[in-house]
Amino acid sequence: MPAQRTYDYAIVRVVPRVERGEFVNAGVIVSCASLRYLGARIELDEKRLLALDPAADLDGIRATLATIPLICAGGAAAGALGRLSLRERFDWLVAPRSTTIQTSAVHTGRCQDDPDDPGRTLEHLIQTMVRPPSAAGR
Numbered sequence: 001m002p003a004q005r006t007y008d009y010a011i012v013r014v015v016p017r018v019e020r021g022e023f024v025n026a027g028v029i030v031s032c033a034s035l036r037y038l039g040a041r042i043e044l045d046e047k048r049l050l051a052l053d054p055a056a057d058l059d060g061i062r063a064t065l066a067t068i069p070l071i072c073a074g075g076a077a078a079g080a081l082g083r084l085s086l087r088e089r090f091d092w093l094v095a096p097r098s099t100t101i102q103t104s105a106v107h108t109g110r111c112q113d114d115p116d117d118p119g120r121t122l123e124h125l126i127q128t129m130v131r132p133p134s135a136a137g138r
Contacts, residue, residue, distance in 0.1 A: 004110045007032040007118055010094045010103040011129050012068060014044065014061055016053035018098055024048045026065060028125040029072065029103065031090040032111070032118040038072045038086045039119065040093075041126050048132070057100075064101050068093060 012027035026049075027042035042065045049056055067078075071089055074082045081089060094103045111121050 005032055005034050005116070005118070006108055006110055007037075007121060008090065008106050008108050009121075009125055010106050011125075012040070012042065012065070013102045013104065014049055014056075014065070015100055015102055016049060016056040016061075018100065020052075022052045023102070024052065025130045027068065028122060028129060029068065029090065029093055030118055030122045030125065031086065032121075033087065035116065035118055036086060037118045038074075038090055039122055040069045040072045041122055041130075042066070042068060043126060043130050045132065061100060
């Protein structure tokens with residue numbers, strides 16, 4: 001039996017009007033230290049966001065969300081943050097904020113399907129935590 005690997009993850013949320021506390025889940029950040037993996041996937045449902053705030057700054061929100069996978073990847077494209085260690089980048093991304101882009105609390109899980117492929121875990125979390133449930137799945 002292959003060894004199971006643990007990972008940490010947080011849900012990326014868009015909070016268009018912070019004072020109201022309403023949000024749309026827009027992505028997931030996953031960190032697996034044993035595989036030296038840090039990845040993020042963003043899938044913003046703009047219609048759901050506009051239902052909460054028809055005046056939401058979509059261009060600004062899209063631009064901010066696009067930086068998250070860049071920071072995960074590290075390197076020059078991520079600017080000064082790209083020089084931080086994998087764990088430091090994860091910690092910076094999930095630090096509490098009272099801005100339009102926030103993350104949930106950090107949760108821990110175990111890779112079930114393929115312990116050596118955290119990308120599959122990322123896809124599973126996007127499917128279950130970000131995408132709306134399908135009518136057929138109910």
